[in-house]
Amino acid sequence: MTHRIALIGGDGIGPEVTAEAVKVIKAAGVAIETKDFDLGGARYLRDGEILSDAVLDELRTFDAILLGAVGTPEVPPGVIERGLLLKMRFELDLYVNQRPFSGVAPGHVTPHDFICIRENTEGPYVGEGGVLRKGTAHEVATQGSVNTRMGVERCIRYAFELAAQRDRKHVTLVHKTNVLTFAGDLWQRAFNDVAAQFPQVSTAYNHVDAACIYFVQDPHRYDVIVTDNLFGDILTDLGGAVSGGIGLASSANLNPARTGPSMFEPVHGSAPDIVGTGKANPTAAILSAALMLDFLGENAAGDVIRAACATAPTGSTIEIGNAIASAVASH
Numbered sequence: 001m002t003h004r005i006a007l008i009g010g011d012g013i014g015p016e017v018t019a020e021a022v023k024v025i026k027a028a029g030v031a032i033e034t035k036d037f038d039l040g041g042a043r044y045l046r047d048g049e050i051l052s053d054a055v056l057d058e059l060r061t062f063d064a065i066l067l068g069a070v071g072t073p074e075v076p077p078g079v080i081e082r083g084l085l086l087k088m089r090f091e092l093d094l095y096v097n098q099r100p101f102s103g104v105a106p107g108h109v110t111p112h113d114f115i116c117i118r119e120n121t122e123g124p125y126v127g128e129g130g131v132l133r134k135g136t137a138h139e140v141a142t143q144g145s146v147n148t149r150m151g152v153e154r155c156i157r158y159a160f161e162l163a164a165q166r167d168r169k170h171v172t173l174v175h176k177t178n179v180l181t182f183a184g185d186l187w188q189r190a191f192n193d194v195a196a197q198f199p200q201v202s203t204a205y206n207h208v209d210a211a212c213i214y215f216v217q218d219p220h221r222y223d224v225i226v227t228d229n230l231f232g233d234i235l236t237d238l239g240g241a242v243s244g245g246i247g248l249a250s251s252a253n254l255n256p257a258r259t260g261p262s263m264f265e266p267v268h269g270s271a272p273d274i275v276g277t278g279k280a281n282p283t284a285a286i287l288s289a290a291l292m293l294d295f296l297g298e299n300a301a302g303d304v305i306r307a308a309c310a311t312a313p314t315g316s317t318i319e320i321g322n323a324i325a326s327a328v329a330s331h
Contacts, residue, residue, distance in 0.1 A: 002031040003296050006062040006261065010040035012270025013280035013317075014068025020282035020321030021066060021289040024308075027325035028301040030293060035062075041072030041080050041270070050083035056091055060260050064292050067265035068285060072272060086125060092260045094253035095121045095151065096158050099236040099267070101219070101243040102250075102287070102306065114222035115162065116239060118232025119155040120253060122146050125229050147183045147228070153190045158256055159226035160198045170223035171195070172204040174211045174231055187228065211235060216242055240267060248309075250287035252295065264292040278316035283309050286324055304331045 009015030177184030266284030
């Protein structure tokens with residue numbers, strides 16, 4: 001079976017690391033057909049286009065999207081993030097952001113030590129709010145957090161279904177229910193209701209500030225974590241830092257209903273300061289490609305790629321990619 005993959009190399013080091021990910025996929029013997037899409041900060045600066053409806057409709061026809069990185073210093077904050085990344089998440093209903101924290105660095109040798117499931121289409125990122133009397137001494141800014149029972153419950157259910165397949169069978173809800181008493185109450189009640197349907201899965205609750213401490217001091221207490229969009233955004237970057245570095249952090253933006261393509265991306269930035277120097281580590285992009293293969297039913301290839309990444313040498317972008325591809329091909 002040939003999988004049709006939309007490639008968005010994006011900006012900075014994005015095209016460099018995405019090229020290595022594609023190289024490794026092919027070394028694993030997975031048949032893919034790719035098409036490059038010119039999207040990101042550079043495209044916006046060139047002609048003002050971020051993501052047209054026509055391009056979005058074309059993306060819907062692919063089996064998956066592999067993204068490198070987007071953003072340039074010349075584009076104001078929020079333009080590409082909202083116009084491209086969030087638009088794809090919302091319009092393609094990529095409501096689960098799955099971040100595995102795997103042992104691919106010295107001292108972190110257990111694959112998939114824990115997984116964070118972040119609700120990906122609600123919370124403060126929907127853009128509810130506005131500014132009144134901007135630029136004056138009486139300026140007011142509001143930023144609302146949208147939490148629906150449907151959105152919260154489907155994310156929590158995904159976390160429980162995932163945990164039920166794992167050895168430890170444990171889910172931790174992370175929120176701030178003692179202060180965010182409206183949204184937190186909705187999350188806690190939905191969590192309790194779903195938990196009752198999975199008696200084989202044990203549960204726990206942490207306030208988000210406590211979870212930050214535990215991520216550093218005792219990350220092995222976690223198996224599957226489920227949390228809201230904002231808390232998940234912060235926690236998962238911290239998780240990357242304590243499990244080998246952000247350069248090794250992969251992610252999947254999933255539409256579990258498969259009504260459209262899911263998107264897979266490393267979570268590092270576009271790093272414009274090292275473009276073309278060979279210093280970019282492609283491992284996170286390659287691990288994101290392994291997550292993509294899992295979702296496409298190519299689990300054996302995904303496992304081989306993860307094993308190869310765990311022993312990858314240091315070197316330039318291409319050297320690391322070649323070494324991983326060679327290890328995968330010789331498996």
